[in-house]
Amino acid sequence: MNFDYTPKVNMLLDKLGKFMETHIYPFEQEYSHWVEQPENAWQVHPSMEKLKAAAREAGLWNLFLPEEYGELSPGLTNLEYAPLAEMMGRVPWSSEVFNCNAPDTGNMEVLAKYGTPEQQARWLRPLMEGKIRSAFLMTEPEVASSDATNIRTSIVRDGDEYVINGRKWWSSGAMHPHCEVYIVMGKTDPHAPRHSQQSMIIVPARTAGVEVIRPLSVFGTYDSPFGHAEVNLNNVRVPASNLLLGEGRGFEIAQGRLGPGRIHHCMRLVGMAQRALELMCQRVASRTAFGRKISDFSSIRQDIARSRCEIEQARLLTLSAADKIDRYGIKGAKDLIAMIKIVAPSMTQRVTDRAMQAFGGMGLSGDTPLASFFAAARVIRLADGPDEVHMYQLGRNTVKQYLQQADLAV
Template identity: 65%
Template structure:
């Protein structure tokens, strides 16, 4: 494995860092003030489209989409994208500026990989252009949705249509008025084997019968403009041509979608941890307590050292997982993807917690970005599957694998 960045990636890193310095960091305060103002609830920040246009002009656009998607992709591998996603992660809202924000990224990958030409023309092209937003509708309140085979919303054929009935929750991005597309997972073939019962279908967000029941807050935040929501589907009727790939292929699509999505989250988490560490280092060097700088305290130096070690370990594991995805595919790399999904958010939560402590009361305020990084990574330990599920499956696989080996 060679993790030395190519000249192409080094050039993209330099260009992206310049863009962040000129357009993202100077706008962080204005963006924050907009999204927390109740008067702006569910309204996108007005300047976002201007920044998107600038990013597209600089060819810093759709960088997430791997090279195997041909004409749809800018040509990067997962490994090449990793340092770029890390830089974007330093200001989490900036991913949208580069059209690299979840859940749109995963939905674009689904449509690029599995969508029909008609579906790609109608939905993938405007997503790739950043003209619309989307949501992935899987999780349900009444079942343990970390096992996707538990999903109960029904998608049943009726003539030339499919009819959807059921409840969903923790649906990210659906509160955004620009959200035009829902990719909905539900049960179609009720008598099939467990992993062949489900389907994924395209539902335009304004389809009759689709109801947003309520916004679900995260640590007290509404996360405007996208938010997280509980939804209800009551006799929602869509054309049969909206089904993706075919009946019974929903679990397959979900597994194909969630692998890249998980590692993208981890790449961004590493960026947040790295920035929190840098902020912490500057704070302790410039803050005096009990007659000496905090940076002279042995415990503070240990916290900085441990944080550096933990970030480097997580970064290397991310690179290794991305490299395996590029060379052998997401299925072969699933153990490493699971491992980094457990490691990276927990690492970022731990590092940001140390940075909060070093700031004292300021650390839990919005005077720095650190408190937001902490809550985001605590949330990520549940998103795309909780830590316990990933560890259970990973442990089961490793026990099987090691018992199949010759004892030495």
């Protein structure tokens, strides 16, 4: 495997690095402080649209959409995108500046892959231009949603419309003032075989019957302006043409949606961990305790060495998964995708935990990004499906694979 960056990637990395130095890092503290103020809740920072325009102008826009999408894509493979997403992960909110943020990226991919020309003109185009935002509504409070066959929301055909009833929560992005569209998962046929009951449908956010009940907090904060909403869908009517791909095809779409999108999180998590390690090294080299530089204590050096090894391991696994997706598609890469989803969030949680400890009290404050990295890593261990579910599936596939080999050997 050769993971050397191509000239195109080196050029983009250089450009992105300069953009981060000029526009993002100097503004990082102010942005974080601004979004946390209660009076700014659910508002977009006044500089965000200017930053987006500058990123677009610089050619740092929609880099996430892989080359297989033809003219919609800026032409990168998943492998090429990985180091760029890693760099964006160093300041997680910056991915919106480049129109590369979740959940919009996953939703854009769904619309690019499965949308009709009409659906694409209505929703994909404004999303790709960064004019609107979106949310993905799958999880429900009443059922264990890590098993998506449990999802209960009903989607019932009535003439040339569908009528939707159900309650969703953890709908990330649904609080954003520019959120105009949801992709909703629900059952069109509760009597069909288990994996053919679910469908996905486009629901404009302002449709009658859509009620955003409340934002959920995560570790005491609301993630404004995106937020994670609880949403009631009460006799919501949309045209039948809003259905994606066809009745009973929800799982098929979910497979397509959740592959590359989840690896994007892993790419960004590697960036967070890398930055945490850099900050940790700078801090421990600049302070003295008990007559020694903190960096000279052996326990601190072990923490640094361990972190560096773990980051590089996760980085290589991320690249390997991205490369396999490029060459064999989501199905062919499913085990590597599961592996990195298991590895990257816990790795970042451990590395940022060590960095916070080495910083002392400051590490837990808002004066460094470490506490927010720690929270983000912890969140991803659930938000993209619990760790245990990835392990459950990877374990099953692994047993199956080695059983097949044993059969062949007999």
